[in-house]
Amino acid sequence: MSDELVVITVTYSPGPHLDRFLASLSHATERPVTVIMADNGSIDGAPEEALERYPYARLLRTGANLGYGTAVNRAVEEYLRDSDYSDFFIVANPDVQWGPRSIDIMLEAAARWPRAGSLGPLIRDPDGSVYPSARHQPSLVRGGMHAVVGPVWKNNPWTAEYRQERQEPSERPVGWLSGSCLLLRRVAYEEISGFDERYFMYMEDVDLGDRLSRAGWQNIYVPTAEILHDKGHATGRDPARNLAAHHTSTYTFLADRYPKRWQAPLRWSMRAALAARAGLVVRKSRRNRAKGRPA
Template structure:
């Protein structure tokens, strides 16, 4: 196995975030790193400038805005066969800033968890608070109540249980990990066929974690490794559109888990409830955007 790591990031006019991503990457691992930027149609010139500035960065144009999971899959498929068959790869958003040794700490955890198909770090928001990136899988009750009452009652017990808000940070298996930064065992990623390309954006990481678990792999949270994620850079462009996409992806995920014919009424109920919720939060987002305020 090669010590060289491949880091895949999906770019879509990432602006100054990409430079911070690449600059801090040097502090995240002692291993040699190649970065593949799967570009979904950037128009700001940031990926091109990155290639000029960082010799380890490679630009791969996807030919259009294919969505996050599809772009990652294309990049992984493009990894050179002569790269030495590395055991791991990193998938991360371009608005991530790497903490010191963060990748090496995840690699050390992977050695402790040989059945870990995905490992994820502790993620901090720009204000320094910890983002709940290691969660249970969304059950019908827990996930449903989180979806229905979460936007209006943030301290509700279903959301707290789903997000594991009250759990102390500890290295442990979880249901799924935020796709904003993942260390993936390539054998596990290949076994399940990578990301499900039906998800244009949102829920592809939930689906990935679920399918890894069904295939016998673990999703392991590694809070000793830390990154910062400025997640507002993409969602802030058109929050109403993104919220609507989130609800469509949520229905795709849930309907897959209840596929039987006799479960059709349940699927219809979920679709209706999500449509109502989407209408409410999208209207709220548009009002807040018109006022110049936060949307979600």
């Protein structure tokens, strides 16, 4: 088994973010790396430029905008099946900047947690604040109250509990980890058949963490590893469309967890509530955008 580590990033006209991602990667690990850019139809030339500048970069054209999880699955199928690469691989957004030894610190943690299927670092926003990337699974009550009252009552207890905002950062198992940066154990990923391709965007990382847990694996938060995430470079292009997609993905996730016939009224209620909420936030986003305000 080789020590070489595969790093998969999904590109969709990533602009200058991609160069910062690749340039900072040398700070994150001492291992040799191969970076797979699973490209969902970039038109800005950034992936092609990266090929010229970084000899360890590879370009996989997916042929269309397949969504995040599907593009990752294609890269895994193309480069990791029956290969002698490391037992672990990285999945990360191209707008990540790597902190010192961030990948190596997660690999060291993986040795302490032999049932870790996924491991994730502490994530900082561009202003230096800590993003709550290690969360509980969204139970019906906790997740529902977070969705309903979160937009109007920022400090509500359900959101704080779901996002684990009041916990000091510590290395521990969590319900799920942000898909913006994950160290994944290949055997665990393959056991659950990777990302669920029904999710075009949003909730695919929540679903992945849940299915790993159900299969007996753990999702481990490793806050001693740090990255910076300049999130939203792609999703910010059409906020209203992406808000609608978030609600669609949320329904897919919740409906899967309550699949029985007698639970149909609950699914109908969730669908109606999410559709109503989506309508409200989409209209608000469009009004704000028309007025030049943040969505």
